Amino acid sequence: MTDTADRFISFTKTTGDGYRKNRRSIWMCSSCAMGLWWMSFLRSIWFEGWGKNRILIFSMKKMTVLAAVFLIAAGVFAKEPVSLVRKTMKVFVDQKVISGSVTIVANKDKLLQLETVGVANLARREAMSEDHLFWIASMTKPLAGVCILMLQEEGKLSVEDAVEKHLPEFKGQWMVRERAKDRLVLERPPRPITIHGLLTHTSGLANVRSPRDESTLAELTLAASKTPLNHAPGIRWQYSNAGINTLGRIVEVLSGERFEDFLQKRILDPCGMKDTTFWPDKAQAKRVAKTYRPDENGALKEAEIYFFKSSLSNRNRTPLPAGGLFSTAGDMMRFYQMMLNGGVVDGNRLLKKKTVKELTRTQTGDIKTGFVTGMSWGLGFQVVKEPLGVTEMFSPGTYGHGGAYATQSWADPKTGLIYVMMIQRAGFSNSDNSPVRKAFQQAAADQFAR
Structure with missing residues (x-):
């Protein structure tokens, strides 16, 4: 690599x-x-x-x-030359690092460039198109953060609230003081976990296995509440899917709606994100790009999406706020256009401008965070604190998130550019630090940011 x-x-x-x-x-x-x-x-x-x-x-x-x-x-x-982004992505397709990609460069008002390269299905040689859906995995998390801040705007919560205020099952939690092969020593944490801690992955909430296939968010949250914290809240960063799923349950309790319905009504529909869903229907399922990983010889072989044990269209599957969505490059562009426009889309205000700033500013102080050097955390969003390595082409304050199979979406408020890269590639040692990501972002920045 x-x-x-x-x-x-x-x-x-x-x-x-x-x-x-x-x-x-x-x-x-x-x-x-x-x-x-x-x-x-x-x-x-x-x-x-x-x-x-x-x-x-x-x-x-x-x-x-x-x-x-x-x-x-x-x-x-006068024929337009092949774009630098297209040339760049084709290198990775030709070298069989990825099967194909959909990339977008945009600003807050319009699409600047869309490129489709390679194939979505190697067996069928199905050309990649802008209509293909991808499992965006943890790119779902920023949308969960936006849902929470919408409730804060309505006065239904504060991000500084203790989680137990809204979910009583979290009262009396334990914390691991000592962990050894033959024993586990527990103690009470010095303070309860907060919604802010869930949003920034500093709560100490441990990841838990789903109690059963097709668990509800209420069941997942109950299991998380009975699991000892890994550390005292607020002292260190530890990525927690359980924490983001708990946010989804808070949305349900305070809104009186299922998380997926709140998300649909308050974000997906207003932003025109018609192909963003937890459960692709039959027509959408046919447009889901296949996932690939390298075999022992370096060739790409098809891989299953490990999150899902049943049909993609199975609506009994848990709508995981931490990573359950499928989407398209165009839909993710529209979400980040709303953010760059200060919470406004098509003339409709979804968020206050100051709320967008709260979501996308560094909230973790000097705590070291993942997944690459120079990063910090906002409220559900990753935030570039110091542009280094894979983020060196970004400005400080650029925000976004990546997904398990190397999808990426980022918005740079200083240059006004939105970067969306959709691929389905398992097996990178760090999907946020993949050479494909850096290559795409650098090519896009060279072409549009200067």
Whole structure:
């Protein structure tokens, strides 16, 4: 994988400036073609315009021929070059790192570029398209955070509330003081866990197994509440799917609606996210891109989505706020456009501007967080604190989230750019630090951020 990354770095160094130079050359060629056409036209008028009437007819024929030649030349010379992003993603497809991708670069108002490369299904050689759905996994988490802050705006909660205020089953929790092979020593935590701790992964809440297939959020939350905390709340960062799922249960209790219904009504429908769902219907299921991982020889082999034990369309499957959604690149673009617009979409305000700022500012102080160097955590969102490595092309304050199978969505408030990368690739040692992610983001930044 290191070789792939190295090849990409040398590739971008040689093609980044070349792309811009090619665009200038194309413009010059087109201008020359236009100039030659006008010279030929004036020549035909000068030398033939003084003849008999039939000469005028001949000139018109000549003009038609010249116009056709010009249009052909203009079409050849003015053809948009292959984008740097497309070239970059094709390298990874050709090297069988991924089967295919859908990428988007946008700003708060419009789509700037959409590229589809490779295939969504290797067995059928089904070309990747913008309509393909992907399991976005933990990219679901920011949407759960937005749901919670919507309830705060309504005065139904504060993120500083103890979780037990809204979910009494969390009263009297235990915390691990000492863990050894032959014993487990527990004690009471110095303070209860808070909603803020759940949003920032600093609660200490341990991940738990689902009590049964197709558990409800109420059942998952009850199991989490009876599991000892891994550490005292607020002192360190530890990624917790259980914490985000607990947020979903809080939404249900305080709104009186199922989490999936609240999400649909308050975010998905207003943002026009028509292909974002916990349960792809039969038509959508046919458009779900296959997941692949490398085999022992480096070839891509199909892999199952480990989260799901039943049909993708099984509506009894738990709608996990921590990672259950499927979506498209276009839908994720619309969500982040709403965020960059300060909570407004299509003229409708979903969030206050100050709420968007709270969601997307660093909330973890100096606590070291994952998954890559220089990161911090907002309220459900990852936030770039110091751009390094895979985030070096971003501005401080860029926010977003990645998914287990290497999907990524990020918004850079300083440059105004949105980056969406949809792939389905298992087996990266760190999906947030994959060479594919860095390559896409760098190519997009080189093309649009400068």
